[in-house]
Amino acid sequence: MTRIVVLVKDIPDLNEVKIDPSTRSPLVDGAKRRLNDLDKRALEAAIRVKEASGMEVVTVSMGDERTKTCALEALAMGADAAYVVTDLALKGLDAYATSRVLEAAIRKAGAFDVIVSGELSLDGMGSQVGPRVAELLGVPQVTYAKELKYESGKYRAIRDLEDVDEVVEVEPPFLATVVREINEPRIPSLMNIMKAKRKPITEWNAESLGLKADELRASVRVEVSDVKAPEVKRKRIMIKAEKVEETVAKLVDALTAEGALEG
Amino acid sequence: MNVRTLIYSENTELSLQLLGKAIQLSGEDVSAVAVDPDQANVLVNSGAAKVYLAKDRSLDTLRGGILDVVTRESPDLVLVGSSKRGRELAPRVAAALDAGYSGDCFDVQQGEDGFQVKRLAYGGSTVATMKIRGKPAVVSVSPRSFQKPETQGKRGEAIELNVTSPASRVKVIESRPKKAGDSGLENAKVIVSAGRGFKKREDLKLLEELAAELGAKMGCSRPVSADLGWMAQWVGISGKKVAPRLYIACGISGTIQHAAGIRDSHIIVSINSDEAAGIHEISDYSIVGDIYTVLPALTRALRERAR
Numbered sequence: 150m151t152r153i154v155v156l157v158k159d160i161p162d163l164n165e166v167k168i169d170p171s172t173r174s175p176l177v178d179g180a181k182r183r184l185n186d187l188d189k190r191a192l193e194a195a196i197r198v199k200e201a202s203g204m205e206v207v208t209v210s211m212g213d214e215r216t217k218t219c220a221l222e223a224l225a226m227g228a229d230a231a232y233v234v235t236d237l238a239l240k241g242l243d244a245y246a247t248s249r250v251l252e253a254a255i256r257k258a259g260a261f262d263v264i265v266s267g268e269l270s271l272d273g274m275g276s277q278v279g280p281r282v283a284e285l286l287g288v289p290q291v292t293y294a295k296e297l298k299y300e301s302g303k304y305r306a307i308r309d310l311e312d313v314d315e316v317v318e319v320e321p322p323f324l325a326t327v328v329r330e331i332n333e334p335r336i337p338s339l340m341n342i343m344k345a346k347r348k349p350i351t352e353w354n355a356e357s358l359g360l361k362a363d364e365l366r367a368s369v370r371v372e373v374s375d376v377k378a379p380e381v382k383r384k385r386i387m388i389k390a391e392k393v394e395e396t397v398a399k400l401v402d403a404l405t406a407e408g409a410l411e412g
Numbered sequence: 413m414n415v416r417t418l419i420y421s422e423n424t425e426l427s428l429q430l431l432g433k434a435i436q437l438s439g440e441d442v443s444a445v446a447v448d449p450d451q452a453n454v455l456v457n458s459g460a461a462k463v464y465l466a467k468d469r470s471l472d473t474l475r476g477g478i479l480d481v482v483t484r485e486s487p488d489l490v491l492v493g494s495s496k497r498g499r500e501l502a503p504r505v506a507a508a509l510d511a512g513y514s515g516d517c518f519d520v521q522q523g524e525d526g527f528q529v530k531r532l533a534y535g536g537s538t539v540a541t542m543k544i545r546g547k548p549a550v551v552s553v554s555p556r557s558f559q560k561p562e563t564q565g566k567r568g569e570a571i572e573l574n575v576t577s578p579a580s581r582v583k584v585i586e587s588r589p590k591k592a593g594d595s596g597l598e599n600a601k602v603i604v605s606a607g608r609g610f611k612k613r614e615d616l617k618l619l620e621e622l623a624a625e626l627g628a629k630m631g632c633s634r635p636v637s638a639d640l641g642w643m644a645q646w647v648g649i650s651g652k653k654v655a656p657r658l659y660i661a662c663g664i665s666g667t668i669q670h671a672a673g674i675r676d677s678h679i680i681v682s683i684n685s686d687e688a689a690g691i692h693e694i695s696d697y698s699i700v701g702d703i704y705t706v707l708p709a710l711t712r713a714l715r716e717r718a719r
Binding site for chain 1: 495497501532533534538542543545546582587667700709713714717
């Protein structure tokens, strides 16, 4: 029996990431981590395929100890098992090296029918791990899926492209990436949250995947030299007055002078 | 040192923008992959030295074609137009070449050991500067990042590629042209937007009245839509990116993902009772006050102005 593999990534909650006003760098470390929204939708799509096909759903992630919390959330949603690469020696790899680790993890996890992931993760915004993994595994890809349906051994997907919606049919194995329109992810019930604690989370490191961490680190192709918020050029005028009527009148005057209320 | 550049985009306009940048970096050492004879013709007449014509537009054929041209031309840099089709092709090509790739870049410079590129990160709130090492570096480039070539170069050479791919397991059943985009937030001239400062769904009436007075579209922050479900679409990089003449943020704290979504607005007004809310820092005009008193007063003031 083959399985559905979902690539899920935990990222800093972008609603909690603040910009340091002096350095203009994002303050990422304090932010709570959550599943990348599109990966959650990929998982939801996989669970719906599971419901139609009876196949198992497993997740594959890379990260650290905190990633296991997100794996637990995936299990509560309906995944059957989670594989997490928690090797700290693999932290900070680029997408090139990360894809090689994920390839090894997917191979170790066993035969698969389809691999599903989000089209993009909102932190790095690289939008490359899916196609890279497909290339490394030698399987075709169905990107930007806004619908993914299992029908007697085959899959039917609708790809959300700029000019057209492309309806495709594909025989497994293949890799799919999904866009936001595909579904609304379910919120796990309390019962399923409890059940998830008894589902297996398997931890792997570079060695257990047959990889060498130092070689992977040396193979990195892309280095981030700096991440900064662009400087904001806004007027930043505080409108203050005794009474609210005076305050809004001042605002209306200012907006009129700007021409912002015309037409 | 002169670098060699290979360009590809199925979109001719975008391929010309890539060509403009490629000529700047490589002079006459520019090759291209084209999807049809018309595009090939445009590129050979615009300064590309060699233009390879792909047999068809399928992902597999283009992947194989680009890999073939990389072997022939040995480029240092492969620039791909960042359309959706380009963004699924480029990382696949990079993986086949064991190469580094950075997507959706709006700046590409030759560095000491490789190329330096810039693109957005963290939901669009920040700009990441990255270095790509190794040969070739694969980069996808956002539309309108670079100018088309200024002068017509000398006429290049068009070469047909013989790369074909076995039939893909992905069969295209149907291509449905898209309906013209929903006339919603993306094209709105004025937007009034609600945040968590609204305590109850019914209170959105205050926003509706202001919207009616301004002829504005209504939007909201992510939690109001995604968590509370009060509106279908939210404004922000994970939702709709907007660029109105006037954006009024009501009871919105101003997370970076929201800020990135409204960055292109002409005038931003914020109304929030929290003086320390981040939204005030990215606004042109701010009122520190309770939306429950400020919004009705603003609606009344606008109504009187209209009389």
